[in-house]
Amino acid sequence: MYTPRAFALDDLPELQQLIQHTRLAQLVTFGEPGLQASHLPLLLNPDEGPNGTLYGHLAKANRQWRDLQNGSEALVIFAGAEAYISPAFYPAKAEHGKVVPTWNYIAVHAYGKAEVFTDAERLLALVTALTDRHEGSRAQPWKVSDAPADYIDGMLKAIVGFALPIDRLIGTRKLSQNRSQADINGVREGLAASIDVRDQTLARFIPQGASE
Template identity: 80%
Template sequence: MYTPSNFAIDDLNELHQQIRGTRLAVLVTHGEQGLQASHLPLLLNVDQGPNGTLYGHFARANPQWRDLQNGAEALVIFAGADAYVSPGFYPSKAEHGKVVPTWNYVAVHAYGMAEVFTDADRLRTLVSALTDRHEAGRINPWKVADAPTDYIDGMLKAIVGFALPIQRLEGKRKLSQNRNAADIAGVREGLAASPDVHDQALAHLMR
């Protein structure tokens, strides 16, 4: 990911925060079938490895897990808030007109090689943890144990889990840091006034 130094996220806690805040990541590999990508909910364990370890699972019918099994490096993309930035947001437009559109966004890329596993107990622990995370806050949260044991046993046979120690992390926070203070304020105010919730989320990050 092209990341000028003034856009780089170097703080590990902030990188982990973005990972946790991304509900659906994109895992990309290159193997015998070329480039493949899957959209997956993942768990982060910060206590395993210097950068943490990611956990997730594929449908067994998804051939991408074989790339991991064969030792392919994976790129996992965690996309955050993003917004189109109109030149009309910049006060400097009225001064000299030398402005063009751009895009502000936050993203984290994680790289590593994964261990693939099919052990039923380990898979049950993984899917239970994923379920508990995303059911949290519901009045009556569903748990894996709520389903019949034989049914869950059959479902576990249909997935393949993986643990991916993060070997390299890159983060980018492009929030108009390359503009002067007046232009930054103009972008923040322009996005905050937008009816689009994505624009508003990006404006919130610029505060």
């Protein structure tokens, strides 16, 4: 991922926090069929290994798990908040007009080689943890144990789990840091005033500062 120094995010706890706040990741591998990608919910154990370890599962019918089994390095993309930045947000537009559109975004790329597993007990623990994470905020959370045991046993036979220790992490937080403070303030205010919730979300990541 191209990451100019001004936008680089190197703090491990912050990188891990962004990973944990991303509900759906993209797993990319290269193998005999070429490039493959899957969209997956993942769990991060931040204390396992130097950068943490990711856990997830693929359908057994999804041949991408064979790339992992064969030792292919995997890229896992965690795409965070993002928004289009209009030149109209910049006070500099009125001053000299030398402005162009851009896109601001937050993203983390994790790299590593995974171990795959099909052990039913380990898979059950994984899908239970994933379910509990995403059901936890509901008034009446659904639990894996709510389904018939023989049905769950059959579902577990149809998936392959993986554990991916993170070897490298690259983070980008592009929030107009290369602009003047007045332009940064204009970007934050422009996004915050948008009717698009995605713009409003990114606005909250842009720190406030004194206008120039």
